Every structure is written in C-alpha cells, then in structure tokens.
Amino acid sequence: MKHIGIIFILSALLLAGCTGKTAVTSPDGRTNIRFSLTESGEPQYSVTKDGKAVIDPSRLGMVFEGNEFTSGLKIKSVERDSKDEIWQQVWGEESFARNHYREMAVTLTNSEEQQLIIRFRAFNDGVAFRYETCPLQGKDNVSQEFVLTDELTEYRFVSNPETWSLPWDTPFYEGLWEKSLLSRKKDTLCSPLTLEFEDGTYGFLHEANLTDYAAQNFYIKQDATLGTYLTPWSNGVKVYGEYGKTVSPWRFLILADNITELAASRIMLNLNEPCKIEDTSWIKPMKFIGIWWAIHLDHYTWCYRLLDEKGRFIALSPNHGATTENMCRYIDFAAEHGFGGVLAEGWNEGWDGDWTSNLAEFSKPTPDFDMEYLSKYAQEKGVQIIGHHETGGNVTHYEEQMEDAFHYYDVHGIHNVKTGYVHSKLEGKEWHKSQYGVRHMRKVIETAAREHVCIDNHECVMPTGLQRTYPNLMSGEGVRGQEWDAWSTDGGSPAQHLCVLPFTRVMAGPVDFTPGTFDFSNPIHPQTRVHSTLARQLALFVVIYSPLQMASDLPESYMQHPEAFRFIEDVPCDWQRSVVLDAKIGEYVLTARQDKNSSDWYVGAITNEEEREVNIDLSFLDKGKTYTAEIYRDTENTEWQNNPYDIAIETRQVRAGDVLRLTLNAAGGAAVRLTE
Ligand code: NOJ
Numbered sequence: 001m002k003h004i005g006i007i008f009i010l011s012a013l014l015l016a017g018c019t020g021k022t023a024v025t026s027p028d029g030r031t032n033i034r035f036s037l038t039e040s041g042e043p044q045y046s047v048t049k050d051g052k053a054v055i056d057p058s059r060l061g062m063v064f065e066g067n068e069f070t071s072g073l074k075i076k077s078v079e080r081d082s083k084d085e086i087w088q089q090v091w092g093e094e095s096f097a098r099n100h101y102r103e104m105a106v107t108l109t110n111s112e113e114q115q116l117i118i119r120f121r122a123f124n125d126g127v128a129f130r131y132e133t134c135p136l137q138g139k140d141n142v143s144q145e146f147v148l149t150d151e152l153t154e155y156r157f158v159s160n161p162e163t164w165s166l167p168w169d170t171p172f173y174e175g176l177w178e179k180s181l182l183s184r185k186k187d188t189l190c191s192p193l194t195l196e197f198e199d200g201t202y203g204f205l206h207e208a209n210l211t212d213y214a215a216q217n218f219y220i221k222q223d224a225t226l227g228t229y230l231t232p233w234s235n236g237v238k239v240y241g242e243y244g245k246t247v248s249p250w251r252f253l254i255l256a257d258n259i260t261e262l263a264a265s266r267i268m269l270n271l272n273e274p275c276k277i278e279d280t281s282w283i284k285p286m287k288f289i290g291i292w293w294a295i296h297l298d299h300y301t302w303c304y305r306l307l308d309e310k311g312r313f314i315a316l317s318p319n320h321g322a323t324t325e326n327m328c329r330y331i332d333f334a335a336e337h338g339f340g341g342v343l344a345e346g347w348n349e350g351w352d353g354d355w356t357s358n359l360a361e362f363s364k365p366t367p368d369f370d371m372e373y374l375s376k377y378a379q380e381k382g383v384q385i386i387g388h389h390e391t392g393g394n395v396t397h398y399e400e401q402m403e404d405a406f407h408y409y410d411v412h413g414i415h416n417v418k419t420g421y422v423h424s425k426l427e428g429k430e431w432h433k434s435q436y437g438v439r440h441m442r443k444v445i446e447t448a449a450r451e452h453v454c455i456d457n458h459e460c461v462m463p464t465g466l467q468r469t470y471p472n473l474m475s476g477e478g479v480r481g482q483e484w485d486a487w488s489t490d491g492g493s494p495a496q497h498l499c500v501l502p503f504t505r506v507m508a509g510p511v512d513f514t515p516g517t518f519d520f521s522n523p524i525h526p527q528t529r530v531h532s533t534l535a536r537q538l539a540l541f542v543v544i545y546s547p548l549q550m551a552s553d554l555p556e557s558y559m560q561h562p563e564a565f566r567f568i569e570d571v572p573c574d575w576q577r578s579v580v581l582d583a584k585i586g587e588y589v590l591t592a593r594q595d596k597n598s599s600d601w602y603v604g605a606i607t608n609e610e611e612r613e614v615n616i617d618l619s620f621l622d623k624g625k626t627y628t629a630e631i632y633r634d635t636e637n638t639e640w641q642n643n644p645y646d647i648a649i650e651t652r653q654v655r656a657g658d659v660l661r662l663t664l665n666a667a668g669g670a671a672v673r674l675t676e
Contacts, residue, residue, distance in 0.1 A: 022078050024104035026122040031255060033120050033127040035106050041073040043108060043118065047127050049255050053158045054203075058225075060118060061152035062131055062248075069108075069116055070152060076107040076115060089269075090280045090471035091547040093578035095596060099270040100124065105132075113137040121250075125265045128208070128252035135244035146246075148239035150230070151216075153251055157182060157224040161195035161203065164504050164585065168217035168229065171424060172432070172459045173478040176493065177500045179586060181224075188219040188229050191462060194504050196585065202262040204254040204507055208271035210464040211442060213249055214238050215433035233436060234429040249464060262503060263580040263591075272468040282415060282452045283471050285547035285574035286340025288386055289330060291321045293517070293552045295345060296486040298524045300326075302346030302390075304366040307353040322347040324370045327385070328377060333555040335381040338569050341416060342378070343386040343550070344369070356392040356423050362405035375412035386416045386456075393423025393459075395440050402444065406451035415452055416474070416548065418512075419444060421459035433461045445470045456512050456548050463509030475510045475548040482514045482552055485530040486522065495531045495640070495667035496586050496608040498540065503585045506545055515540035516551035516568055518561055520644050533644045535634050536669030538567040542604025543591045543669075549573040564647050567632050567671050571602055579620055588612060588664070592620055599676055601627070605662060606669040613663050616672070621656035625676055629654045633662055633670040640667035 021036035032048045036057065047055040061070035081103040086096050101121040109115045115134035121127065131151075135144055164177045167187040182195070192206035205226075207216050214230040221227045230238040239246070250271040256262035277283070294300045300321030306314040322344045330342045347369045350360030365371045378385050387409045391398040409417060421432060430436040438461055448455050449472045458477040467473045479501065485492035505511055516537055517530045530537075541549060551558075551568050558565045574596040581590040581603075588607045594600070601621065605614055621627055629652045638646040654660065654674070662670045 028124045056156040058154035058156040063150035065147040073108045076109040097266040126254040130250045131248040144243040153228040155226040160224045164194040165189040174480040207249040208268045210249040268465040272465040288341035290343025303351040305352040323368045341384040341386040363408040390420040418456040475512045510546040514550045514552040518553045519557040533668040538671035539604035539669035541571045601674040603672040607664040616660040627674040630673045634665040634668040
C-alpha cells in the first residue's frame with residue numbers, strides 16, 4: 001500500500017513538474033480546482049463546476065517582508081489525500097455533519113530554498129485552499145519570524161454575479177447588506193460575500209478557521225475580479241508570523257445549485273479543527289431573557305451613578321437596571337416560562353460616566369446587585385445568570401482581569417458570558433478584525449473554556465467556524481441586530497434585512513440578533529420601531545439560528561400576548577435537522593428545523609415589505625404519521641405599522657406531503673409547531 005502511495009506521489013510530482021499544473025476534483029466529480037504556475041513561476045488557480053469555468057486563473061501568493069515569495073517558483077511536490085467522515089456536533093443546526101473532500105497539497109519552492117505549501121480541497125459543494133508556511137531550509141540559527149505585508153489571493157469570477165456585501169469598515173458589521181452586480185461594487189468589502197449567479201446557482205465566499213492571522217477583506221481590481229485586503233495592524237503590518245508554524249485561514253467558496261444547498265453547506269465548519277474540549281457536558285444551548293431591552297429603550301440605565309461631564313458624582317441613578325430586585329423578578333419569570341438564563345448588563349462597577357473609556361471592574365458588582373444572594377436564588381430556581389463583560393475596547397485592561405473574572409463567574413455558577421468591545425478601535429488603535437483583535441478573541445475563548453464559560457461575543461470578528469473546535473463559543477453579534485430598532489435615527493431596519501441575513505451573516509455562524517420583541521411602540525424614540533408583525537417575531541426563532549437565543553422583550557410585554565408567547569416558550573434552539581425549504585434572498589425565507597431532543601418540527605416564514613402567499617411543503621415530516629400543526633400567523637387585518645399585534649393561532653392536522661398555504665402580510669410572517 002505504502003509503495004503504491006509513494007509511486008502515486010512521485011508520478012503526481014513528475015506530472016506536475018513537467019506541466020506546472022495539477023488539479024483536484026470533488027468526490028462527485030462536479031467541482032474542480034486547478035493549480036498552475038505561469039511562465040514566470042507565479043502561482044495561480046482556477047475553478048470549474050460541471051466543466052464550466054467559475055473562476056478563471058487567479059493569482060496566489062504571500063508577500064513576506066524582504067523575502068517575496070510570489071514568482072520564480074517551482075513545484076517541489078504534490079501530495080494527495082481524501083476524507084469522508086461524519087462528526088457529531090455538540091450543538092448546531094443539525095446533529096451530524098459530513099466532511100467529504102479530496103485534497104491536493106502543492107509544495108512550492110524558490111531558489112532560496114524557501115518553501116510554501118498551498119493545500120487545496122475540493123468538496124461536492126465548493127472549494128477551499130490555504131497557505132502553510134514551512135521552516136526556512138538550512139537556516140537553523142536564523143530567526144523563523146516573519147512579517148507578512150500582503151496576500152495576493154485573487155478571485156477572477158467568470159460571470160458577474162449579484163453580490164450581497166458590507167463595506168469593509170462597517171462598524172462591527174452593523175449595516176444593511178447591499179446588493180449589486182459584483183462589478184458595480186465601489187468599496188473594499190468585508191468577508192463574507194454572498195453571490196447569486198445568472199443561472200440561479202449561489203456562491204458564498206469567506207474564510208474558515210481564522211486563527212492568529214488578519215481577517216480578509218476584498219477589493220475590486222477590475223470588473224468581477226477581487227483582490228484580498230488583509231486588515232492591517234495600526235503600523236501597517238498585516239500579519240506577524242513564524243515560518244513552519246503560521247498557516248493562513250482557509251479561503252473557501254461554496255458553490256450551491258440552489259438556495260437550500262447554500263444554507264446546508266457545512267464547508268466552513270469542516271475546515272475547522274475538531275473539538276478541543278474533552279468534556280462538553282457543561283455547554284448547553286438555551287433561551288434567555290435579560291435586563292437589556294429596557295436599557296436600550298432608556299427605561300433603565302447601565303450605570304449605577306450619574307456623573308457630570310467632568311466625571312464628578314451627581315447622584316445615584318434613579319433607575320439603575322441590574323438591581324437585585326429586578327434580577328429576582330426576571331429570574332422568577334424565566335423559571336416560570338422555561339428560560340434557561342437571565343442576562344444582567346450593567347451589574348458591575350465601571351459603567352458610570354463615559355463607560356467606553358472607563359475601566360470596568362469585572363469581579364465587582366455595584367452595591368445594589370447582590371451577587372451572592374442572586375447566584376443562590378437563580379440556582380434554586382433552576383435558572384442561570386448570564387454574565388456580561390463590556391470592555392469598551394480596553395483589551396489590555398480586560399486581559400489583566402479576564403482569568404479572575406471568569407473564575408469569579410464560575411464560582412457563582414455563571415457559565416455564559418456576553419462579551420463586548422464598544423469602541424471604534426481596540427486600545428484606541430487596532431481594528432477588531434486585525435491580527436491583534438483575532439488573537440485577543442481567541443485568548444478569551446480559550447480562557448473561558450478552561451473556566452467552563454460559554455461566550456456570546458459582541459462587537460466580534462466575523463465568525464469563521466471556530467465553534468467546531470471551541471463549542472463554548474456559542475454566539476456572536478456582528479450584525480445590525482434588533483437593538484437598532486430601539487434607537488437608530490433611520491427609523492429601524494427594513495423588513496428586507498431579515499430576509500438577507502440567513503444567507504449572509506448567519507452563514508458565517510450563529511447570531512445574537514435578539515428576536516422576540518412584543519411591544520413595538522417606543523415613546524422615547526417615537527421615530528423608531530421594529531418593522532414587524534407579532535407573528536413574524538415568532539418566526540425569527542426558527543429563521544435566525546443561535547444556540548443561545550435571546551427573547552428580547554420585557555416580561556410585562558410578553559404578558560400582554562400570552563397566547564403568542566406560547567410559541568417562544570415551546571421553540572427549542574438546538575436542532576437535529578434544518579432545511580431552508582424555499583427562499584429568495586431579500587424577499588422571503590421559509591425554514592424548517594427539527595428539535596434535537598424530540599420529533600417535533602418547527603417552521604418559520606418571513607417576508608420583506610411585500611405581502612405574499614407561501615406554500616410550505618411538509619414533505620420533510622415522517623411519512624405515514626399525523627402531526628398537529630399549531631399555526632401562528634398574520635390575519636387579514638394585521639398591518640405592521642398600525643395593527644401589528646393581530647395574530648391568528650389555529651390548529652390543523654397535517655401529514656407528510658401536505659402543503660400549508662399561508663399569507664404573510666408586509667413585514668409579516670408565520671410560525672408553526674408540528675407535533676406528532
Ligand atoms: C452593544 C451591544 O450590541 C449591546 O447588546 C449591549 O447592550 C451594549 N453594547 C452594551 O454592552
């Protein structure tokens with residue numbers, strides 16, 4: 001066997017050496033990625049699907065300071081591998097994922113005896129590659145450290161797809177995704193990009209396993225050709241690395257025949273390393289409520305003390321939110337209605353005055369927040385307190401306290417923490433998604449894992465599937481979430497936004513969007529509101545995936561609509577299977593998911609500003625069984641601006657193959673629970 005392997009490698013090498021090109025094809029033979037060297041020894045690759053070109057020959061290469069490695073290269077060897085494995089997810093959109101690919105690792109060398117491996121993988125639903133540095137040869141006493149000044153990866157799309165994107169410097173990715181032909185994009189763009197090709201197929205271009213490297217962005221070189229722009233450090237360096245150790249994140253492109261396949265692709269997770277946490281029994285998906293929305297509505301304050309502009313004490317805040325009394329009330333409500341946790345924001349010292357420049361104390365509650373009492377109270381009620389670390393971007397200050405802060409939470413039975421970095425730059429100078437930020441966020445996940453704490457990372461780096469390796473990284477923001485509908489001066493996000501997110505931001509990982517608003521009036525910011533009907537808020541618990549799923553509104557708002565609230569009480573947030581039944585990006589989304597712990601199915605359907613009729617094909621149900629469908633839908637009279645709370649709740653008996661025909665009003669939706 002071994003001999004056959006060696007012969008195979010040698011012949012691959014001879015072939016590649018002779019022709020300067022080599023290729024790898026997906027297990028189903030449809031997707032192909034080809035590597036070649038130009039006459040001047042510049043590496044490039046191209047991609048085809050079903051024999052049709054998708055990416056024309058495009059540049060590859062890394063520019064090391066004082067040591068370019070971009071031309072005059074030769075193929076030293078080509079090694080091949082393949083894998084077909086099924087692995088179990090600790091939590092996820094389905095219980096198991098299949099990792100099925102063929103691989104080709106091309107080792108390149110220059111006359112200086114420097115080497116670089118480019119590893120390619122061809123999956124049935126897309127392609128991926130990454131750069132792997134090698135130790136400098138014959139230079140034992142020489143430092144292996146390097147500075148990367150650029151990455152030359154290019155994407156020459158053959159066609160000119162419709163593309164959803166955000167400008168690369170959108171603060172915290174909290175923007176509305178913009179659609180236009182790729183060639184019409186003006187800005188440098190964030191990764192990921194979602195593509196809709198002319199023939200109705202889809203693409204998703206992103207990176208996986210971003211570890212100790214800078215996040216990628218894309219710039220338009222010409223027409224539909226993208227170049228890579230790595231997020232720089234404040235001194236302009238892109239990446240500090242070590243030859244032999246540093247590997248780039250995977251650059252991957254999903255190529256899906258239709259929208260259902262796009263959403264079902266698990267390439268990103270598969271390109272991350274298997275779980276590094278041995279005992280994962282403490283990692284538990286859950287729904288939670290919190291002392292949070294009321295703060296965004298200005299009913300409560302984060303701060304305990306009011307200070308003047310010069311930082312002098314004026315008075316205690318008359319409506320500090322995170323008090324022992326309020327927490328007990330929320331914990332009681334959570335226990336009564338089956339929520340796993342209660343988030344407490346503004347529970348610690350450091351929020352008074354300008355909290356983005358103040359230095360928070362992460363193990364010191366304010367005097368009106370009795371942590372000892374509350375942790376016991378929550379435990380007795382079977383509810384977890386969800387902690388909060390708002391750093392204001394002060395990373396060094398946070399890192400000094402981090403270990404103790406997680407330990408403090410662990411001691412108090414707190415195993416979930418929302419982290420935050422509200423500042424345009426970390427330490428006032430580094431981009432969140434620079435190597436500096438990436439390193440920090442990784443340190444947080446690893447430290448939290450040691451202390452048995454799960455993370456909901458706000459102002460995060462765009463996720464890249466690290467949750468496969470560290471499933472304590474459960475959710476993140478990086479989205480224009482529902483909180484914008486409490487205070488944004490543009491009046492709130494258009495209904496279309498949520499019909500885009502499942503195929504853009506959510507493709508990159510679970511998102512803490514905070515659905516479940518039940519009161520759309522907002523006396524403090526009357527120009528702003530949630531663009532939604534009540535039924536649509538329920539649908540979001542199925543459409544938008546997060547294993548830590550917040551129900552955003554206040555207990556008193558939920559008690560205004562107890563029948564509708566039943567759906568939020570019932571809906572799980574960990575799934576056995578998930579299927580996008582039908583969707584058109586930006587127009588409507590129909591998603592079905594099966595509960596991880598029962599045979600129940602849930603369906604969420606939402607639409608943009610247009611009213612529409614949708615057909616929900618129930619073929620996914622078990623054949624031969626009858627299910628009770630509890631349907632929560634808009635009525636003839638529901639109208640998101642003037643009559644949003646009107647909801648019809650009805651029950652029907654259905655079987656596999658039946659079709660539910662429902663009307664979704666403008667900015668409306670429907671949610672369905674299907675039980676055997
Ligand atoms: C912004 C986060 O998105 C929000 O959820 C949080 O309440 C504030 N920062 C304060 O940390």
